[in-house]
Amino acid sequence: MQEQQTKPLWWQEGVIYQIYPRSFQDSNGDGIGDLPGILKRLDYLKELGITAVWLSPIYPSPMDDFGYDIADYQNIDPLFGTLADFDTLLTEVHQRGLKLILDLVPNHTSDQHPWFLESRSSRTSPKRDWYLWRDALPDGSVSNNWLSVFGGSGWEWDETTQQYYYHAFLKEQPDLNWRNPAVQQAMFDVMRFWLEKGVDGFRVDVMWHMIKDDLFRDNPPNPGYQPHMATYEQLLPVFSTDQPDVHDLVLKMREVLDQYPERMMIGEIYLPIHQLMTYYGIDGKGAHLPFNFQLLQLPWDARQIATAIDQYEGLLPAGGWPNWVLGNHDQPRITSRVGRDQARVAALLLLTLRGTPTVYYGDEIGMRDVPIPLEEVQDPQGLNMPDKNLSRDPARTPMQWDQQPNAGFTTGKPWLRLAGNHARENVQVQNEDPDSMLSLHKRLLALRQREPSLRMGDYVPVYADNSLMAYIRQANGHPRFLMVLNLSHRPTYFKPKDPSLKGVIALATSREREGNTVGGTITLGGDEGMIIRLD
Ligand code: NOJ
Numbered sequence: 001m002q003e004q005q006t007k008p009l010w011w012q013e014g015v016i017y018q019i020y021p022r023s024f025q026d027s028n029g030d031g032i033g034d035l036p037g038i039l040k041r042l043d044y045l046k047e048l049g050i051t052a053v054w055l056s057p058i059y060p061s062p063m064d065d066f067g068y069d070i071a072d073y074q075n076i077d078p079l080f081g082t083l084a085d086f087d088t089l090l091t092e093v094h095q096r097g098l099k100l101i102l103d104l105v106p107n108h109t110s111d112q113h114p115w116f117l118e119s120r121s122s123r124t125s126p127k128r129d130w131y132l133w134r135d136a137l138p139d140g141s142v143s144n145n146w147l148s149v150f151g152g153s154g155w156e157w158d159e160t161t162q163q164y165y166y167h168a169f170l171k172e173q174p175d176l177n178w179r180n181p182a183v184q185q186a187m188f189d190v191m192r193f194w195l196e197k198g199v200d201g202f203r204v205d206v207m208w209h210m211i212k213d214d215l216f217r218d219n220p221p222n223p224g225y226q227p228h229m230a231t232y233e234q235l236l237p238v239f240s241t242d243q244p245d246v247h248d249l250v251l252k253m254r255e256v257l258d259q260y261p262e263r264m265m266i267g268e269i270y271l272p273i274h275q276l277m278t279y280y281g282i283d284g285k286g287a288h289l290p291f292n293f294q295l296l297q298l299p300w301d302a303r304q305i306a307t308a309i310d311q312y313e314g315l316l317p318a319g320g321w322p323n324w325v326l327g328n329h330d331q332p333r334i335t336s337r338v339g340r341d342q343a344r345v346a347a348l349l350l351l352t353l354r355g356t357p358t359v360y361y362g363d364e365i366g367m368r369d370v371p372i373p374l375e376e377v378q379d380p381q382g383l384n385m386p387d388k389n390l391s392r393d394p395a396r397t398p399m400q401w402d403q404q405p406n407a408g409f410t411t412g413k414p415w416l417r418l419a420g421n422h423a424r425e426n427v428q429v430q431n432e433d434p435d436s437m438l439s440l441h442k443r444l445l446a447l448r449q450r451e452p453s454l455r456m457g458d459y460v461p462v463y464a465d466n467s468l469m470a471y472i473r474q475a476n477g478h479p480r481f482l483m484v485l486n487l488s489h490r491p492t493y494f495k496p497k498d499p500s501l502k503g504v505i506a507l508a509t510s511r512e513r514e515g516n517t518v519g520g521t522i523t524l525g526g527d528e529g530m531i532i533r534l535d
Helices: 035-040 042-048 084-096 114-119 182-198 246-257 274-280 302-314 335-336 340-350 380-384 427-431 437-452 452-454
Strands: 018-021 052-055 097-102 155-158 165-167 201-204 264-267 323-325 356-360 458-466 468-475 480-484 492-494 503-508 522-524 529-534
Touching: 035 042, 035 084, 042 084, 042 437, 084 097, 084 182, 097 182, 165 480, 182 246, 201 246, 246 264, 246 274, 274 302, 302 468, 335 340, 340 437, 340 480, 340 529, 427 437, 437 452, 437 503, 452 468, 468 492, 480 522, 522 529
Parallel strands: 018 052, 018 356, 052 097, 097 201, 201 264, 323 356
Antiparallel strands: 155 165, 458 468, 468 480, 480 529, 492 522, 503 529
């Protein structure tokens, strides 16, 4: 479903940039990024050309899962600063015409959250039913076979009250009972707290996990499981995730948001696209953007990617706005997946597809996954399953700013080591090089934001084969653009069926080609991509 009739909203025509606050910019020498650090870098973000910033969690937390274990939803962790720092940051973000999106983690709290401390204090606690408590089976074993995403059982025995509680992630991250209306109200109050401050939206953590089968039935085995996979994948989580009732919750969250003008909600949802689409909600009253992670998951193959784009476009509900993601704090970086040269083509793809792109911090300078020695691993997912190479640390290393020690990230000892090449690969160096990944991003973002066809236009598939894909973006009354991307390392040719497809190269991964007129057969180098302004 294409054709945008009404004036686009900010989150439709904009570009989101994800900051992992621990790793962006430290301001006080403790080796951990913070809000005053982010403040210092807002001009960089503005100049880069992104329009909205999403911050991974900044709330008080024991940091067992680096902030995704929240102990107080309405404050700022001292590591990151204070509420006053936050207010300043929000004001300064808005002053630059940017938007701010916070991470909301409604599925679980920290085990140090007062709600859980109260809940676990006794079986008769007024908050007992705020979490998922179950008796042991008669033989003492766990209530059902549900697993934790981070390894092992999803159930933890509580000695004091002699029951198990469920945690989809760490045992320090107990899942809330969203069937309890008091839990719902408490979380809606949290949303209002930040919305009242003027926050522009939320990225909702593990939205598809929020409600579970009320009969707690066992999950079935996954016939596709292979030993290299995370242990969680041994079962298909059909009773512990993506339950029909989740959509009522999403609708209620949406109703809270809709009491404020132009606020938005992104859902973190790892599901096949047919299921993903249901999170747009009935009549579009669900998540504004259910995150589309296909580019993270598909093999880097032109034909498969082109087909997936078509399927996604075809499945979008009426009024549903698309979005694309190339990286986040849970996934290997794109440069490490496809290589340095191909990452430039990937950037061209991300920033010319129809729909809101999310850029992961550091990807704009081509940061790679940094090898972290085993004894320095911090990520609980890596620590819990050491033989599976699942640590997310490599994609979370400090941002590489300049040629100072620690790339200007901190004057102290960084919480995670930096890339070895940070003196060569950083913002400062790349700013001066018109051919750098950073310069490519700036030019791409500027072109996208300047050209209505690229920002809001329809997507028209043109061609795909083993190595290349081509598509047009077009908006009524505006110049049309043809994208031709070589997803392979070898040279190839593109011969459009339609001979009228001629124009001038507006932007290319190799700047030498820009300004050239192309038509007929186009020759592309390996790892080359181009944006052609059609005549
Ligand atoms: C998804 C987040 O992106 C990830 O970093 C976190 O570990 C889990 N949710 C648990 O909150």
